[in-house]
Amino acid sequence: xxxxxxxxxxxxxxxxxxxxxxxxxxxxxxxxxxxxxxxxxxxxxxxxxxxxxxxxxxxxxxxxxxxxxxxxxxxxxxxxxxxxxxxxxxxxxxxxxxxxxxxxxxxxxxxxxxxxxxxxxxxxxxxxxxxxxxxxxxxxxxxxxxxxxxxxxxxxxxxxxxxxxxxxxxxxxxxxxxxxxxxxxxxx
Amino acid sequence: xxxxxxxxxxxxxxxxxxxxxxxxxxxxxxxxxxxxxxxxxxxxxxxxxxxxxxxxxxxxxxxxxxxxxxxxxxxxxxxxxxxxxxxxxxxxxxxxxxxxxxxxxxxxxxxxxxxxxxxxxxxxxxxxxxxxxxxxxxxxxxxxxxxxxxxxxxxxxxxxxxxxxxxxxxxxxxxxxxxxxxxxxxxx
DNA sequence: GAGATAAGCGGGGACTGTCTCCGTTTAACC
DNA sequence: GGTTAAACGGAGACAGTCCCCGCTTATCTC
Numbered sequence: 001x002x003x004x005x006x007x008x009x010x011x012x013x014x015x016x017x018x019x020x021x022x023x024x025x026x027x028x029x030x031x032x033x034x035x036x037x038x039x040x041x042x043x044x045x046x047x048x049x050x051x052x053x054x055x056x057x058x059x060x061x062x063x064x065x066x067x068x069x070x071x072x073x074x075x076x077x078x079x080x081x082x083x084x085x086x087x088x089x090x091x092x093x094x095x096x097x098x099x100x101x102x103x104x105x106x107x108x109x110x111x112x113x114x115x116x117x118x119x120x121x122x123x124x125x126x127x128x129x130x131x132x133x134x135x136x137x138x139x140x141x142x143x144x145x146x147x148x149x150x151x152x153x154x155x156x157x158x159x160x161x162x163x164x165x166x167x168x169x170x171x172x173x174x175x176x177x178x179x180x181x182x183x184x185x186x187x188x
Numbered sequence: 189x190x191x192x193x194x195x196x197x198x199x200x201x202x203x204x205x206x207x208x209x210x211x212x213x214x215x216x217x218x219x220x221x222x223x224x225x226x227x228x229x230x231x232x233x234x235x236x237x238x239x240x241x242x243x244x245x246x247x248x249x250x251x252x253x254x255x256x257x258x259x260x261x262x263x264x265x266x267x268x269x270x271x272x273x274x275x276x277x278x279x280x281x282x283x284x285x286x287x288x289x290x291x292x293x294x295x296x297x298x299x300x301x302x303x304x305x306x307x308x309x310x311x312x313x314x315x316x317x318x319x320x321x322x323x324x325x326x327x328x329x330x331x332x333x334x335x336x337x338x339x340x341x342x343x344x345x346x347x348x349x350x351x352x353x354x355x356x357x358x359x360x361x362x363x364x365x366x367x368x369x370x371x372x373x374x375x376x
Numbered sequence: 377g378a379g380a381t382a383a384g385c386g387g388g389g390a391c392t393g394t395c396t397c398c399g400t401t402t403a404a405c406c
Numbered sequence: 407g408g409t410t411a412a413a414c415g416g417a418g419a420c421a422g423t424c425c426c427c428g429c430t431t432a433t434c435t436c
Contacts, residue, residue, distance in 0.1 A: 008384065036421090044386070045385060048385055145376065146374055146376045156366075160350075167303065167344045188333065196404075198403070238395060244394095
């Protein structure tokens, strides 16, 4: 599963440089950051960039996997500290914060929960879905979450909440409010 | 308020052609459709397009104002046929359908409810906000909608629901489901 | 260490899209 | 019909994506 042939030293070096620069660039300019510019800033030719990461999507994913996996692990930490219902809410909050604050992660998280996505987001997608599943099932067992809902639906709705919060100039407060509106519903 | 000087005949002709072609192009290729291509298809130079519509946003808005205003009027029709709570739900449903199906309208509706938007969406924005306000207040008076919520928040959340539905390959069924999850909340 | 060799590099260039500038055309008014 | 200002339109500067292929170099072998 892991790299059968070890990368050549220069290849590995360039790969890492690109990743680091890309994360900065995406954070700064959003997912539309210029790829040729990233290559330049990393001190490599654009050919090198495109060889390592055939698509923007691939680079985006590689640049943020660790952050996303951290989010997956965070789910378990939170689960230890809070009762299931609250844990889910808190995790969704942190997920939304990440979605909005780290420009460029939105597209990535979005396609991770897209139905029929082109199997692109394997790593990120499974990590997110796993975390969501654990929290959702726990909350359902506890009885603080409706039974008829799938983990992936929760992720999609959270993405929707992030979008809505963004429209409202999303500071943490907005996210909290919209998340709680979702949890409690719009009825009185 | 309205055009002080009437447009020259050729200008008016080109303006209309552009609008018609633009609506088709955006519907077909999404909001990213090539502007030069729209100009070409309308049989005018790109200079003409940019003179009439300085930004993509401006063209997008002009191409869809009538559709959006129809949505505004639809609110009142629905209000006559259904009790306030159901009317709001039905209107939000139609709003989401429009958001998703007519590619290119999403960006427009999004920026119409963005906090601190650059005063771009005056026409569309006020139309939407007006319709939302009428339905929201009626539902609140009836007691089927929480009191502590603003019309614009409902619009933003609806946009979020549309986004979530889109991720789920949004057919009408998904939209209905996610909307009702929002209305009723995620609690059991 | 020297040589062989394939993995990896990188930048030139084709292509697509945006947007402006300015010489030319033409509708509108007399 | 002649004048004039409004409107046209396309050439071209610029920015981004992405591929191709001759050159460089890390690694392996002796």
